[in-house]
Amino acid sequence: MSDSPVLIEAAINGVTQKTRNPHVPIEPAEIAADALACLEAGAAIVHNHVDIPLGAPAEIAARQADGWRPVLAKRPDALLYPTIGVGEGPDARFGHIPLLVDSTDLRISILDPGSVNLGGVDADGIPGGALDFVYANDFALIRHAVEICERHRLGPSIACFEPGFVRTVLAYHRAGRLPAGAFVKLYFGGDFDYLGGQAGGASFGLPATARALDAYLEMLEGTDLPWAVAVVGGDVVATGMAERALERGGHVRVGLEDYAGPRTPTNAELVAEVAALARRLGRDVAAPDTAATLLGLRPAQ
Numbered sequence: 001m002s003d004s005p006v007l008i009e010a011a012i013n014g015v016t017q018k019t020r021n022p023h024v025p026i027e028p029a030e031i032a033a034d035a036l037a038c039l040e041a042g043a044a045i046v047h048n049h050v051d052i053p054l055g056a057p058a059e060i061a062a063r064q065a066d067g068w069r070p071v072l073a074k075r076p077d078a079l080l081y082p083t084i085g086v087g088e089g090p091d092a093r094f095g096h097i098p099l100l101v102d103s104t105d106l107r108i109s110i111l112d113p114g115s116v117n118l119g120g121v122d123a124d125g126i127p128g129g130a131l132d133f134v135y136a137n138d139f140a141l142i143r144h145a146v147e148i149c150e151r152h153r154l155g156p157s158i159a160c161f162e163p164g165f166v167r168t169v170l171a172y173h174r175a176g177r178l179p180a181g182a183f184v185k186l187y188f189g190g191d192f193d194y195l196g197g198q199a200g201g202a203s204f205g206l207p208a209t210a211r212a213l214d215a216y217l218e219m220l221e222g223t224d225l226p227w228a229v230a231v232v233g234g235d236v237v238a239t240g241m242a243e244r245a246l247e248r249g250g251h252v253r254v255g256l257e258d259y260a261g262p263r264t265p266t267n268a269e270l271v272a273e274v275a276a277l278a279r280r281l282g283r284d285v286a287a288p289d290t291a292a293t294l295l296g297l298r299p300a301q
Contacts, residue, residue, distance in 0.1 A: 002248075002249030002283070003282065003283060004249065004283070004294070005283065005284045005285060005286035005290050005291075005294065006246060006251055006252065006274075006275075006278040006283045006284065006285050006286060007044050007045065007183070007226070007228065007251040007252075007286050007291045007294065007295075008042050008043045008044055008045075008251070008252055008253075008254065008271055008274050008275060008278075008285060008286075009043065009044070009045040009046070009047060009157075009185075009228060009251070009252070009253040009254070009255075010035075010038040010043040010045070010046050010047070010253075010254060010255045010267050010270070010271050011047045011048070011230070011253055011254070011255035011256075011257035011258055012024070012025055012031065012034050012035065012038065012046060012047070012048050012255050012256060012257065012267045013025055013026065013031070013048050013049050013255075013256060013257055014049055014083075014255075014256070014257025014258070015049070015257070016256050016257060016259075020260075021256055021259075021264045021265075022264065023256065023264060023265070023266045023267070024256045024267075025048070025267075026051055027051075027067075028050075028063065028066035028067035029067075029070075031048050031050075031067035031068075032067050032068070032069075032070040032071050034266075034267050034268070035048070035067070035068075035071045035078070035080065036070075036071055036074060036075065037266070037267070037268040038255075038267050038268050038271045039071075039075055039078055039288070040268070041268040041269075041271040041272040041275060042271050042272060042274070042275030042285045043271045044079060044285075044286045044287060044288045044290070044291035045079040045080075045081070045108065045157075045288070045291060046071075046078065046079070046080050046081075047080075047081050047082075047083070047157070047255075047257070048064075048067065048080075048082065048083075049082070049083045049257070050063040050064050050067070050082070051063070053083075053085065053086040054086050054087065056095075057085065057091060057092070057094075057095030057096040057099060058095075058096075058099060060082075060085055060096040061096040061099035061100050061103065064082050064096065064100060064104075065100065065103050065104050068080050068104050069104070072104065072105075075288070076300060077287070077288040077289050077292075077300065078288055079107060079108060079288045079291060079292060079297070080104070080106070080108075081106065081107075081108035081109065081110065081157055082096065082097075082100065082106075082110070083110060084110045084112060090141060090144045093141065093144075093145075094109075094110075094144065094145060094148055097109050097110075097148055097152070097154070098148070098152060101152045101154070105300055105301050106152075106154065107153075107154060107155060107181070107292070107297045107298060107300070108154060108155050108156075108157050108181070108183075108297070109145070109148060109149050109152070109154035109155070109156055109157065110145065110156070110157055110159075111142070111145045111146065111149065111156035111157065111158045111159075111182075112135070112137050112142075112145075112158075112159045112161075112165075113137065113142050113158060113160070113165045113168040113169055113172075114137060114142075114160075114161065114162060114164050114165035114168055115134060115135060115136045115137055115138070116134075116135050116161045116162055116204050117132075117133075117134055117135075117203055117204060118132075118133055118134070118135045118203065118204065119132035119133065119203050120132075120203070121203070127203040135161075139168075142168065146172065146177060146178075146179060149179035149181075150179050153180075153298045154179065154181065155179065155180065155181020155182060155183060155295050155296070155297045156178070156179050156181065156182050156183070157183055157185065158182060158183065158184045158185060159185050159187060160184060160185060160186050160187060160216075161187050161204050161205055162204060162205065162206075163206070163215070163216070163219065166184070166186075166216060166219045166220065167219070169182075169184060169225075170219065170220075170223070173223055173225065178225075180296045180297075181295045181296050181297045181298075182225060182226075182295075183226050183227075183228065183251075183295055184220065184225050184226065184227040184228070185227070185228050185229075185230055185253050186213070186216045186227055186228065186229050186230065187204075187205050187230050187231075187232050188205050188206055188207060188208040188209075188212060188213075188229065188230065188231050188232070188234075188239075188241060189203075189204055189205035189206065189207060189208070189231075189232060189233060189234075190208060190231045190232060190233035190234020190235070190239065190258075190260060190261075191233065191234055204232075205232060208231045208234055208236075208239040208240075208241045210240075210244055213229065213241065213244055213245070213248070217248065226250075226251065226294065226295060227245075227250050227251065228245065228250055228251035228252055228253045229241045229242065229244070229245040229250060229251075229252060229253065230252075230253035230254070230258050231258060232258045233258070233260045234258075234259070234260060234261065235259060235260075235261045235263075236252060236253070236254050236258070236259075236274070237254075237270075237273050237274060237277060238261070242254070242274055242277055243277060243281070246277065246278055246281050246283060247281065252274045252278075254267075254270045254271060254273075254274050255267050255270055255271075256270070
């Protein structure tokens with residue numbers, strides 16, 4: 001088992017609504033308070049969505065910055081990053097990223113290297129339900145996301161929903177085009193509909209099992225890329241995936257964007273559970289400055 005410090009990423013909201021968990025932060029003031037609580041509990045990185053995903057890039061960047069400024073005022077070391085925009089074309093998807101570099105000294109960006117069906121389940125347990133769409137990232141859009149990271153010296157947070165996503169990451173890595181600071185997130189599908197929280201299971205991803213993790217790690221073997229596990233539509237600790245990752249030298253993503261289950265925890269509680277597990281297994285928990293060094297991110301400005 002690696003004795004390197006553990007990077008804990010807190011994904012604090014996503015598309016989760018207060019009807020599913022009243023603790024999920026939505027407004028900028030809630031996001032700021034929640035991010036600070038997660039950093040105090042042991043998170044090195046905080047990721048959040050904003051409530052105007054269909055807005056213009058400038059509107060999205062301004063809304064994001066409203067939630068981040070109080071965090072950076074108290075924790076200038078904090079590593080914060082947004083989600084991709086909604087809409088057609090590179091500007092709709094990524095136009096807010098350069099604006100956040102200028103307004104918040106953003107150091108991490110988004111790279112989702114593939115496409116996947118996203119949705120819940122209907123009343124019969126069939127994938128689809130009220131929200132059913134293809135999350136499409138073609139190779140041209142992926143190249144654009146990589147170029148933004150290169151241009152602005154941003155470390156890509158790489159969300160791998162399916163094994164094919166990892167193959168694209170490996171192609172960039174072999175070509176020497178994967179930007180510095182890359183952090184690979186391996187998403188596993190849990191037992192609950194991640195949109196509604198009811199039983200039925202996520203509509204994508206390998207199951208949260210040891211053999212599924214082994215399959216991903218076989219693909220990553222020899223790359224030395226830092227990686228983390230996440231369970232979307234489940235509990236990364238209760239499934240055992242956090243412990244498996246920590247034992248294998250990996251890291252953990254946790255938070256109410258992904259969590260679904262019988263409890264209604266806070267984000268800080270979920271972070272604290274992973275931090276306590278890491279310490280029981282003999283691994284320190286990385287502060288943001290340590291995480292930035294381990295990932296090879298540029299220094300804060």
